[in-house]
Every structure is written in C-alpha cells, then in structure tokens.
Amino acid sequence: MSSHAHVVPHAPTGFVSKYIFSTDHKVIGIQYILLAMTAVFVGMILSLVMRFHLAWPNAHLPFIQGGIMTPEQYASLLTMHGTIMVFFVLTTAPQGGFGNYFLPIQIGAPDMAFPHLNMLSFWVTFLAFVAIIAAFFVPGGAPLSGWTGYAPLSGLGEVTGPGEGWGQTMWIVSIALFCLASLLGALNFIATTIDMRAPGMSLFRMPLTVWGWFVTAILGLLAFGVLLAGGVLLLLDRSAGTSFFIPAGTVVNDQLQPHSGGSPLLWQHLFWFFGHPEVYIAILPGMGVASHVLSTFSRKPVFGYRAMAGAICAIGFLGFMVWGHHMFVSGMSPYSGFAFSVLTMSIGVPSAIKTFNWLGTLWNGKIQFKSPMLFALGFVSLFVSGGLSGLFLAQPAIDNRLHATYYVVAHFHLVMGVAAIFGIFAATYFWFPKMFGRMMSEPLAKLHFWFTFIGAYLIFMPMHWLGIAGGIRRYADYTAVDFLKPLQNVHYFMTIAAFVTGAAQLFFLFNFFWSLKHGAKASKNPWNATTLEWSTDSPPPLDNFDGHYPSVYRGPYEFSRLDTVDDFTPQNIPPAEVKRNK
Amino acid sequence: MPGTTATPDVELIHSDHGGTGGGSSGGNGQGGGGNEPSGRAAGVPQRTYVTGMTVGLGGILMFFMALVSAYIVRKGMPNSGWVPLPVFPRVLWLNTAILLASSVTLARSRKLFRAADEEGFRHWWGVTTILGLFFLVGQIIAWRQFAQAGVYMATNASSSFLYVFTVAHGLHLAGGVIALVSVLFRPTHRLTRSTATEVVSMYWHFMDGLWVFLFLLLILGR
Numbered sequence: 059m060s061s062h063a064h065v066v067p068h069a070p071t072g073f074v075s076k077y078i079f080s081t082d083h084k085v086i087g088i089q090y091i092l093l094a095m096t097a098v099f100v101g102m103i104l105s106l107v108m109r110f111h112l113a114w115p116n117a118h119l120p121f122i123q124g125g126i127m128t129p130e131q132y133a134s135l136l137t138m139h140g141t142i143m144v145f146f147v148l149t150t151a152p153q154g155g156f157g158n159y160f161l162p163i164q165i166g167a168p169d170m171a172f173p174h175l176n177m178l179s180f181w182v183t184f185l186a187f188v189a190i191i192a193a194f195f196v197p198g199g200a201p202l203s204g205w206t207g208y209a210p211l212s213g214l215g216e217v218t219g220p221g222e223g224w225g226q227t228m229w230i231v232s233i234a235l236f237c238l239a240s241l242l243g244a245l246n247f248i249a250t251t252i253d254m255r256a257p258g259m260s261l262f263r264m265p266l267t268v269w270g271w272f273v274t275a276i277l278g279l280l281a282f283g284v285l286l287a288g289g290v291l292l293l294l295d296r297s298a299g300t301s302f303f304i305p306a307g308t309v310v311n312d313q314l315q316p317h318s319g320g321s322p323l324l325w326q327h328l329f330w331f332f333g334h335p336e337v338y339i340a341i342l343p344g345m346g347v348a349s350h351v352l353s354t355f356s357r358k359p360v361f362g363y364r365a366m367a368g369a370i371c372a373i374g375f376l377g378f379m380v381w382g383h384h385m386f387v388s389g390m391s392p393y394s395g396f397a398f399s400v401l402t403m404s405i406g407v408p409s410a411i412k413t414f415n416w417l418g419t420l421w422n423g424k425i426q427f428k429s430p431m432l433f434a435l436g437f438v439s440l441f442v443s444g445g446l447s448g449l450f451l452a453q454p455a456i457d458n459r460l461h462a463t464y465y466v467v468a469h470f471h472l473v474m475g476v477a478a479i480f481g482i483f484a485a486t487y488f489w490f491p492k493m494f495g496r497m498m499s500e501p502l503a504k505l506h507f508w509f510t511f512i513g514a515y516l517i518f519m520p521m522h523w524l525g526i527a528g529g530i531r532r533y534a535d536y537t538a539v540d541f542l543k544p545l546q547n548v549h550y551f552m553t554i555a556a557f558v559t560g561a562a563q564l565f566f567l568f569n570f571f572w573s574l575k576h577g578a579k580a581s582k583n584p585w586n587a588t589t590l591e592w593s594t595d596s597p598p599p600l601d602n603f604d605g606h607y608p609s610v611y612r613g614p615y616e617f618s619r620l621d622t623v624d625d626f627t628p629q630n631i632p633p634a635e636v637k638r639n640k
Numbered sequence: 641m642p643g644t645t646a647t648p649d650v651e652l653i654h655s656d657h658g659g660t661g662g663g664s665s666g667g668n669g670q671g672g673g674g675n676e677p678s679g680r681a682a683g684v685p686q687r688t689y690v691t692g693m694t695v696g697l698g699g700i701l702m703f704f705m706a707l708v709s710a711y712i713v714r715k716g717m718p719n720s721g722w723v724p725l726p727v728f729p730r731v732l733w734l735n736t737a738i739l740l741a742s743s744v745t746l747a748r749s750r751k752l753f754r755a756a757d758e759e760g761f762r763h764w765w766g767v768t769t770i771l772g773l774f775f776l777v778g779q780i781i782a783w784r785q786f787a788q789a790g791v792y793m794a795t796n797a798s799s800s801f802l803y804v805f806t807v808a809h810g811l812h813l814a815g816g817v818i819a820l821v822s823v824l825f826r827p828t829h830r831l832t833r834s835t836a837t838e839v840v841s842m843y844w845h846f847m848d849g850l851w852v853f854l855f856l857l858l859i860l861g862r
Contacts, residue, residue, distance in 0.1 A: 171688040241699045249692040279699045287706035291804070299794035302714060306721065319721035319797055324713050328706060 069600050079181075081173035082600060086180050087159030088493065090150055093180075093187060094482075097146035100191070104139040106560055108132065113546075113553035115535040123199075132534035133202040134221045138193070140205030141229065144336065145236050146187050148478045152343035153278070154183065154243060156485045157271040159493065161247060163591040164265050166256025166608045166630075168601040171249040175242055182239035189232035196224035204532075206333065207233075209303035209325040210315075213295040217310050230293050237286040240278050247275035256590070258610030262367065263629065265589045265614040266360060269367045270346025273374040274339050280378065281335040288328035295320070323388055330381035337474045338377040341441070342370060344481020345412060348434045348441075351484050352416055354587045355431035356423025357625050359615040362415045369408035369415075376405045386457045395454040402452040409445055413438065424618070424625075428585070429503030430488035436511045437480040443515075444473025447522060462532075465525025468518045476514045483510075483566070490570075491584050495596045496577030499569050506565035513559025517552050524548050588628045589614050686835045693839040697846050700812065704850060707808065708857065711801045715861060723796040724862045729785040735778035736855050742771035743848045746841050753837055762824065765837075768844070769820040772813065779810050798862075805854045813847050820844070 070076045077085060110117070111127050118125050158176065162169055170176045193200045201221040203212040207229065216223035251272045255264070264272075291302040295317070303325040304317035353360045360366055382390060382398035416438050425431070447469040451457050460466060483506075490498050521529075529536070529545050536542040536549060583592040590610070594603050608630035616627040623637040715722050749764030783806070786792075791799045819840045823833070831839075 172692060241696075245692055245695045245699065248695045249688050252691050253688040279695060280702050283699050283701075283703035284706040287703050287710070290808075291707075291710060294793070294800065294804070298800075300800040301794075301797060302710065302800065306719065319714075319717070319719060321714060321717055321720075324710055327713070328710060331706070 079177060081169070081177050083158050083162050083170045083173065083176055084493075084598065084602075086176050087155050087157075089180050090154035090158060090183070091156070093184060094147050094151035094155055097142050097150065097187060098479075101139050101142040101147060102560055102563070104135050104142070106556060108135050108139065109549075109553040109556045111534065112536065112549045115537055127534065129534040130202055130220055131199075133204075133219075133532065134200035134225070136532060137202055137204050137221075137229075138190070138200045141190060141233075143475065144205055144340070145233070146183075146190070148340035148474065149236075149240065149336070150183065151482045152347075152478060152485070153247075153271060153274050153339065154180070156267075156347070156482075156489065157247060157274070157343060158243075160489065160591055161268055161271050162250060162254065163594065163598060163602050164268050164589050165251065165254060165259050166590050166603070166610065167250060167254035168603070168607070170246050171254055172246050176246050179239045179243040179246065182235055182242070186232045186235035186239060189228050189235060193221070193225045193228035193232070196228055198223045198225055201226040201229045203229075206329055207292065207325075208329075209292065209295070209320075209322045210305070210308055210317075213292055213303050213320075213325075214308070214310060214315055214317075215296055217313060217315070227293070227296065230289050230296075234286055234289045234293075237282040237289065240282045241286075244275040244278035244282070247271055248279065251275070256608050256610050259629075262364060263610055263613050264367075265346070266349040266363070266366055266370070267343070267346035269370050270343045273370050274342045277335040277339050277342070277374050277377060281332045281339070284328055285332035288325060288332070291328075292325065323385070326385050326388060327381070330384045331378070333384065334381040335374075335377045337470070338373055340474050340478045341481070342374065344437055344478045344484075345370065345441075347481045347485045347488070348416065348437045349412075349419070350589075351430045351434035351488055352419045352438075353615045353617065354488075354585055355426045355428055355434075356420050357426070357617045358419055358423040359613075359617055360415065361418030361421070362411070363613065363615065365411055366415055369411040372408040373405060373412075376401060376408070380405065383452055383457070386454045387461045392454070399452050399454055403449060406445075406449060409441075413442055428487075429498070429500055429507060430484045430585075432504065432507045432511075433480050433484035433487060436507065437477050437484060439511075440472050440477040440480055440514065444469055444471070444477060444518075448473060460525055462530055463525035464521045464529045464531050467531050468521035468525060471521070472514070472518050476518065480510075483507075486570070488585070489591075490573065490577075491580030492591055492596050492598070494574055494577075495580050496573050496575075497580050497584065498573040498577055502565050502569040506562060506569065509562030509565070510559060513555055513562060516555035517559060520548050520552055583628075586624075586626050588616055588626050590629055593628055593630045686832060689831055689835045689839050690842070693842050697842065700846075701850075704808070704854075707801075707804060708854075711805075711857070711861070714797055714801070720797065722798055725786075725791060725798050725802060725858075727786065727789040727791065728859070728862065729782045731778050731782050731785065732855065735775050735782065736852065738771050738778065739775045739848050739851050742768045742775070743845050745771060746844055750837055750841055753834070765820065765824055769817060769824065772817040772820060772844075776810060776814060776817065779806055782806070802858060805858065809847070809851055809854060813851075816840070816844050816847050 070080065080086060080089075107119070111119070111132060116126065119127060122131060158170070198216065198220045201207075201212070202219045203222070203226065207226075211218050211222065212226055212229075214222065215226075251264075251268065291300070294300045295302050295304055299316065301317040301320035303322055304315060304320040305322065306318035306320075308315040308317060349360050349366055380398055380402045382394055383402045386395055386398075447465065451460060451466065451469055487498055487503055490496070524545055525531075527545055529542060529548070533539065533542065536546050580596045582594065582596055584596075585592070590608050591598070593608055609632075610629045611631065611633055612627065612629055614629055616629075618625045619627055621638050623639060627636055714720060745764050746768040749761050749768060752760035752764060783803075786799070786802070791802070793800055793803045823836045823840055
C-alpha cells in the first residue's frame, strides 16, 4: 500500500448526483450494464418473434399490425435486432459496462481520467438508445435495411419501404449519437490507461482485461469517426438531395430517383472500415476476461502473457485491414479480393496464439469449475467453433456461394455474438461479488450455463448446415419458396432450441436480482485472485481504495508460485510481506 | 509454477506515474485523487489533458480522413458525373492567410504566457480569437458567394463535398473559438491555466493544419 495520505473526496449525497448524473466510474459502469440488459431483453424478444415467424409463418400474432407478419415487418425486426445487439449490447456491456467499472480499479486509479466526460458518454449512449427504440414508434415504423444500413435502400427515404422514411432517419441519428458517445468513451479509456496507472503498474503488468479494454478503445477511436462520417453523408443523401451513395438511374416503384453518380460501394467501404473493427470491439474485452478467469480458476499464470497481450494488439491492428472480406460479392477486383482474403486468414495466427495459450493455461492446472470458469471455457469453445467457419468464409470462391446464406449468420452469431455474451456472463459471475458485495447462487449459475451453452450450439450449429444447403438469410418465409420448403424442419428445430435457451436466461435474471439482496456476503477476495480490484472492499469505496492507493510489485497472474505459502500472490503485496516457504 | 513475469519482485516502475507535482494520481486534477492543481509545478501542463487532447485529435483526424477518402473515391469513379466547382471565391485565400496568421499569434501568446507576461499573453490570445472569428465570417462570405454562383449542397458531388468539408471544419473551428474565449474570461478550476492554453493551442494548430490540407485538396481537386 502506498504511504501517501490522500484527501478522500466527499461522496455526493443527493439521489440524482449519486445514481443518475454520477461521475463515479463504478456507477456509470453499472448504468451501462443496466442499459445493455434492457437492450438485450429487447433484442432477444425480437429474435424470438423472428424465430417464431420462421417456424410458423402463417400464425396469427396479436401484437403485429395486421395480425400476420409481412416480409417488410420481418426485415424491420432483423434490422432492429442486429442494431440493438451489436451497438447497445455487444459494444455497451463489455466495454462501457465492465471496462468502465474495472479498468480504473485494476490499474490502481481513483477514477477515469475525465469523470465528467465519462458521464456525458453514458448519457449520450442512453439518448442513442432512446432514438433507436423511438424508431419503432415513428410513422412507418422501424427501418428495413439491416444493421449495415446498405445504400441505396437506406438512402432514398419512404419510397423504398415503410420504415425507410422516419425509421431510417432515427436509425442514423441513433448511430451518430452512439458514435459520438463511443469516441468520447474511447478517449477516456486511452488517457486513463496511459496516464493513471499506479506506481509499478508497467504496461506488461496490466491484467489482460486491461489490455483488452485498452486496445478496444483504440479501435473505437479509429473506427467510430469513420462510421460517423458515413452517417453524415447518408443523412445528406436522404435529406439534402446529395448523391454520395445513390447512383444515376435508380428506379424504385417505377419512380426515377433524382440522384446521380453516387456509389453504393462507397457506403459499404465506409461502413465496413468501421464494421470489421467493431466485431473486435465486441470480442476483445471478452478475450481479456476469458484469459483472466481461466488463469484464476486454473490457479496458474496465463500461459505466454506477453504473447497474449501481443496477440490482442495484432488482432486489433489486422482488424483494420480486412474490411473488404465483407464485400467479396460486390464485384471487387479479384486482386483486392485475394489481398483481403490473405489478410483475413492471417488473423488466424494471433487467434490461434490466443486459443493455444488458453489451453496452455488450463494444462495441468488445479481447475475449479466455478460459474465464471464455465462461461470462460464456453467462450473459448464458441470462439473456436465460430472462428473456424471464418476461415472458410475468408475464401472469396467459397464466400460467393455462402455469402447470403445462414452459414454467415451462424458464423458471426457464434464468434462475435454468443462468444461475446459468454464473455459478459463470465465477467458478471466473476465480478458480481466485487460490484455488489454479495455472491451469486452457484447452482442457478450452473443451470444457466448448461442450458445456454448447449442451447447456443443447438440453435447455431444447424444454421451452418442450412446455409450450405442453400438456405438464404433474411427470407421471412421458407414455405413460400419451393426449393427452401424441405429446410423448414430445420427452422422448427432451431426455433424450439431458441425458446428453451431464451427461457433459461430467467435463471440468470432471477439469480442476478435475487443475489443483490439475498446472496451470501462476499469477502474482499472470494476467488483468491491477484489483481488490484480484489485488494479493496466489496463494493469498492468512492475513490476505489479509500485513500490508500496501491503500488504494484509484480505481474497480474502470479498463481501457485513454488516459493510462497499461498497459491496466489496479489500484485500489491510488497515483496517483504509475501509469506515464503522456508 | 513460478510467476509469469521475468521482472523481479523488487523492481518498481515509478516513471509511469504522477505528472509533476505531489499526489499520486497522475494528471487527474479532479474528483477522486484529491490533488489540487496548485500542488503541481507552475507552467507544466497536466499530462492527462494533453494525452486526452492528443487522442481526441486522432479521432477527429479519422473523421476527416473518412470524408477525404470518400471524396477521392467518389471523384475517381467512372460515371461519377463530377463537375468541377465553377467558381472559387478569392476570400478563401484570405481566410487561409488569416488562419495561418492566427497560429503565429497563438504561438506568440503562448511564448509570452511562459515568460509570465500576463498582459502580452492576453493581448495576443485576444488577437488569435478575433482572427478566428474573422475566418468564420470569411467562410460565411465564401458560402454566400458560392450560393450566388448557383453552387448549392445538391448541385454536384463537388459542391456537396465542398460544403461537407467547410461546414464540418467550420463547426470544429467554432468550438476552438469558444475554447479560446473561455480561457480568456473563465477562470478554470479543473485545468490549470497552463494546461488550458496548451490543449487549446494544440487543438487550434491542428484545425489550422487541417484547413490548409482541405483547402489544398479543394484547389488541386477542382
């Protein structure tokens, strides 16, 4: 512990300054997590409605306008599902939520570098969420153009469909706000990591979680500005009559559109220059959490710590060079396609480094199958299963065949969707005791894990097969297409699996809220872990360390050292105070 | 199993930490750490704010580079229907000169600030602010001249990009003018004044350089 005396700041007293407009990174982190929980609930309901419709396309749905879902309504559901899940869950929870809460504590800082900016980031994100939800309720309803907002569909207004008027505008406004908030957040994370580390916390003593959040923030800083620029141009195409993305001679519903010379591909380039780093924004924090948790519950140091940190950086770096692999079927030059293909496959190298090092971490460990560990293992499993299909899709020749099919849907749901969600669950079960001072129920958590883990595979594994068989994505009704009719049984199966898996999330929801009040009291360090957040109270005081800021004497994962009595050596214990074997 | 790090237990890396003054929480002048800005050496900027501005400028640069790459792609497309701007108001040259001059006056102001010449600092800081306002007024004049020549946002892709570049830059520069004014008139409680002058001038010089780049792009790309 540092010997400096510090002035502990006064805690805010009012409800509003304490819980609503708080500048405390811990409160803001929980606000982000609650926002993501709300968003994931909405996103999951949307996916269940879609799955229900795919299985029983002629069923009467009382809450759908007109009773029976139209293809346009289906398209708007999938647009909103993708947008809400990618932005407001997969970006918000791991980075805005857990990153905000634990990055400052893990580096021994009292708060983020710019607490007021941090508060602003959250509230702008919240506004963005309000804007996207509002898209359901504006005239014409939600947009249809997918979470990628492809032009010209997204750039022409109402003429292209019911949700393409107001709904699409709300979508762009929401995304623009989200970009602004994420840029401010990224700035804060980077400045905090660079300048706020405790004495002794060198870069290579940072927990891998911090590496994950730090590199994610750099990706966000470089990527969100590009999407923002694209969004501005798209909005101008819609409202100011410009032609950035709309080509000449575009005819919709027999009406010639008053645009000329624009390029839909330009939107795709701008979008995917953001969009590909975005999938790493979703997954890198999960990789950090998985490394952290695997090490703690194997009672072993992370195997190849420096290689792990290096692999995070390499994945982040390569992530900016592969956006073209989303556009193989756009008619790009085969030479560009080849370059994007090779670069994409090269991401397999750092990904394999991570995977083998995770296995190396487990090897010969004293493995404790606690709930965070189960979800971290699930993360590794899903990341590998989902990642392998990426190698197939990285071949332009194969991608031409699979591009618009469920194979792609299966790939990205496993590798960035469900894997990232497992990272979030691992983080929740791992840090809940620290955040709320109480333990979650282990039996409920294990039930939740097994249902979700098996359920996720039951939903998404058949999708690969469906895609290879030619099952086209974004079709609302397979029974209406002759060659797809025989695949309808696969949809029944996946829909039932989805409903069971969705229902199993109630185990989590109940566990979370029940444990807040009734969980067993958590000690400072219930998992016998080594990093700085476990050296302070559960939950941590306002300035995280109650005035006694830690110094750091060693790396983050010193488990099972031969020369010490305990099987873990926290980062903040001075060498002289470590109990050593005689 | 031994620990992962090759670093021996006893080594402490203190150079990572703390900026200049007392306290242990780096450049955090607000909230948690409880350091008072007065506790640090006068005249040395708080490091987190400088880092934050550097990082922020990186984000702004990406935003403009995305627009610039869109410009290059859109202009170079076959069937782009690109019609070069029919007019290029001379006032844009004057605006460029004004903005370049403002960087010179700002540098002079900062030099006098470091020499603790309060009056000289305020004088040249004020001149910089006025030059910034002149630039913005000059941009509005340029937009009016474009409009009089029939060049509007939707006229052609060339004019669309002209307005996107100048408006986006103008909004960023207006933010810079507000920051310049607030350093003159508002006592800063979180930032020391040396930090405020440092980060504001970083931003201003960046916006100046960015304008010169966009200006050259518009001229050479005509």
